[in-house]
Amino acid sequence: MFDERDPRQMAQTPGATTQRTGATGGPNPNSLSAPTPPGAPITPGSRKVVSKRPIGTRIVDMTKQVFMPSRIQPKPDIALEYIDAQGKPAPHLGSQVEREFLDDVAAQGIKNIRIGYTTNGKHGEKSNHPLGLAADIDMINGKLVNTYNKDPEVKAWVDSIINRFNARHDHEVFGPGNQLYRDRKPISNADLARDHQGHIHWTRRR
Amino acid sequence: MIGKTLIAGLINIMLVAAGPGPIEKPPVLRGAKETFAVSPSHWEDRLLLYSLKHEVEGETASYVPGPLVSLSKIGQAWRVREIKPVAADIDSGSIVWAKGNAYVTSSRGIYRLRPNGVAEKIYSGQPRGLAVSRDGTTLAFWLSPQKLDVLTVLRISDRRVLKRWPLPFKVQTESSGWQLAFAPDGGSILARTYDEETGPDLKVFDLRTGSMTTLLRDCVSIVQSGDGIFVLGEQDETRDLYRFSGGKLELLTHINNRVDSLTPTALSSVVVAGFAFKKYLWVYDAEKHSAQEVNGCTDATVLKSGQHLFFLDGKVFLDPAACPPVPPAQPEETDR
Numbered sequence: 001m002f003d004e005r006d007p008r009q010m011a012q013t014p015g016a017t018t019q020r021t022g023a024t025g026g027p028n029p030n031s032l033s034a035p036t037p038p039g040a041p042i043t044p045g046s047r048k049v050v051s052k053r054p055i056g057t058r059i060v061d062m063t064k065q066v067f068m069p070s071r072i073q074p075k076p077d078i079a080l081e082y083i084d085a086q087g088k089p090a091p092h093l094g095s096q097v098e099r100e101f102l103d104d105v106a107a108q109g110i111k112n113i114r115i116g117y118t119t120n121g122k123h124g125e126k127s128n129h130p131l132g133l134a135a136d137i138d139m140i141n142g143k144l145v146n147t148y149n150k151d152p153e154v155k156a157w158v159d160s161i162i163n164r165f166n167a168r169h170d171h172e173v174f175g176p177g178n179q180l181y182r183d184r185k186p187i188s189n190a191d192l193a194r195d196h197q198g199h200i201h202w203t204r205r206r
Numbered sequence: 207m208i209g210k211t212l213i214a215g216l217i218n219i220m221l222v223a224a225g226p227g228p229i230e231k232p233p234v235l236r237g238a239k240e241t242f243a244v245s246p247s248h249w250e251d252r253l254l255l256y257s258l259k260h261e262v263e264g265e266t267a268s269y270v271p272g273p274l275v276s277l278s279k280i281g282q283a284w285r286v287r288e289i290k291p292v293a294a295d296i297d298s299g300s301i302v303w304a305k306g307n308a309y310v311t312s313s314r315g316i317y318r319l320r321p322n323g324v325a326e327k328i329y330s331g332q333p334r335g336l337a338v339s340r341d342g343t344t345l346a347f348w349l350s351p352q353k354l355d356v357l358t359v360l361r362i363s364d365r366r367v368l369k370r371w372p373l374p375f376k377v378q379t380e381s382s383g384w385q386l387a388f389a390p391d392g393g394s395i396l397a398r399t400y401d402e403e404t405g406p407d408l409k410v411f412d413l414r415t416g417s418m419t420t421l422l423r424d425c426v427s428i429v430q431s432g433d434g435i436f437v438l439g440e441q442d443e444t445r446d447l448y449r450f451s452g453g454k455l456e457l458l459t460h461i462n463n464r465v466d467s468l469t470p471t472a473l474s475s476v477v478v479a480g481f482a483f484k485k486y487l488w489v490y491d492a493e494k495h496s497a498q499e500v501n502g503c504t505d506a507t508v509l510k511s512g513q514h515l516f517f518l519d520g521k522v523f524l525d526p527a528a529c530p531p532v533p534p535a536q537p538e539e540t541d542r
Contacts, residue, residue, distance in 0.1 A: 084378070085378035085403050086403070086404055116378055116379075117378070117379050121378070121379040121405070122377075122379060122380075122382035122405060122406060122426065122466070123265070123379055123380050123382055124265050124267075124268045124296070124297070124380050124381070124382055124383075125242070125267075125268065125296050125382075125383070125467070125482065126262065126263050126264055126265065126267035126268060126296065127264065127265050127380065128263070128264050128265070129379075130466070130481075130483045131483060136378070136379060138378055171264065172264050172265060172266065174265070180266075182264070182266050187266060189266070189269050191268075191269070191297055191350065191381070192265065192266065192268075192269065194350070194352070194353065194375065195375075195379075195380040195381055196380075197353075198378055199378060199379075201265065201380075203264060203265075
């Protein structure tokens with residue numbers, strides 16, 4: 001028998017939130033033991049994964065930045081929540097993968113992101129989810145991604161995020177509206193399109 | 207001179223006879239990088255599977271087609287051949303056996319394979335998953351027009367659709383397989399469904415009444431192995447292995463390691479559970495209540511004769527010790 005929690009999976013146990021205190025530095029009032037119910041908006045500031053910026057670093061708009069190595073960029077100011085569709089805590093991405101995700105998802109106007117599935121849930125046989133390299137976004141700024149065809153605001157956010165993921169050379173980018181990309185190349189597949197009507201799938205770049 | 211040669215020859219014969227027999231070589235799948243839908247015959251030492259000739263990963267990998275391959279063991283020799291024109295991707299490729307025939311789904315429809323290996327197309331469409339009744343008269347499979355999944359039952363003799371159950375697709379993640387099986391009496395079908403947000407359930411579809419009932423929440427996989435039907439369920443972080451018997455699920459054992467797939471064998475009491483990413487296999491014998499753990503291969507099965515086969519990256523091994531050792535886990539990287 002070997003330990004299932006292989007560090008290579010880069011998924012952390014929900015609740016291991018030592019770095020996930022509120023932006024003010026105090027304890028997180030919304031601990032993962034009391035998850036936000038599905039559909040509820042995320043309280044801005046309550047779940048930010050922003051760490052203290054290095055002294056002297058100024059706040060910059062990530063959407064206008066040319067890509068630079070992530071180590072010298074400040075973390076984007078986005079509240080991130082890990083809750084699945086049933087309201088259960090979802091496993092966190094590993095810290096490095098999460099950092100990449102935050103860098104990549106920082107499109108214009110994005111303040112809150114809810115990730116429903118990382119290593120949890122059931123996925124296709126060759127999916128990158130079990131390796132902790134993929135995330136499914138099902139809520140943006142408190143609105144469900146599955147309202148893409150009904151809510152112009154959601155459509156704008158989803159399209160903006162997908163464009164940014166592609167601009168950042170992410171490996172797999174699938175979302176509503178038949179937007180399917182592998183290494184920035186559009187692909188066509190009815191099954192894959194159907195499976196991604198309600199969420200944006202992201203796999204880190206190779 | 208003749209006497210010396212004769213004596214040397216006799217000594218050679220005696221040495222060969224005293225040593226170990228010739229080492230059996232495993233079958234070779236030319237050009238294969240990956241195998242899936244492994245399915246052994248219940249009647250002979252024969253196996254059908256799909257092979258992929260490209261190294262692929264990720265969710266799009268499900269949709270790379272590969273050819274159907276037949277492996278037969280005759281004595282100590284293996285015969286391997288591709289069956290043209292049948293090809294399938296991971297999502298659409300399924301193989302089942304009934305009364306000596308095999309039925310396979312491809313990206314283009316359902317084929318019946320005669321014992322001589324000739325493929326005859328019996329249904330056009332894009333089916334997913336496949337089950338055949340024990341009497342070999344009826345097929346069940348999924349069709350997915352737009353936002354629905356339709357469980358479809360087809361009579362083979364006249365290709366008539368006997369029953370359809372349309373279900374909405376409601377899960378928040380991706381589909382993760384379309385396994386299904388006929389109950390031993392042929393009166394119902396057990397299938398994983400995506401019609402609940404809570405994840406794939408195992409439901410029973412009654413062919414007589416048309417009713418649909420939930421048998422298990424969080425069903426990871428279901429497979430018919432020989433005459434046995436095995437079900438893998440998820441309970442928190444552990445997996446539970448069940449056998450379907452007498453209309454109910456009988457809990458066989460808990461599996462502490464993560465496994466997310468079941469592969470059939472030719473034996474009714476043996477099933478293979480696995481987690482391909484960790485190259486971990488768990489070959490379980492329900493009669494002996496014993497399990498064999500194998501590290502280093504991604505899939506395995508057992509033929510009718512009891513011959514075990516192990517698979518990794520398109521290669522086949524006859525001995526689990528031949529599966530390459532799994533390298534130790536790497537610590538989380540600190541920078542991109």
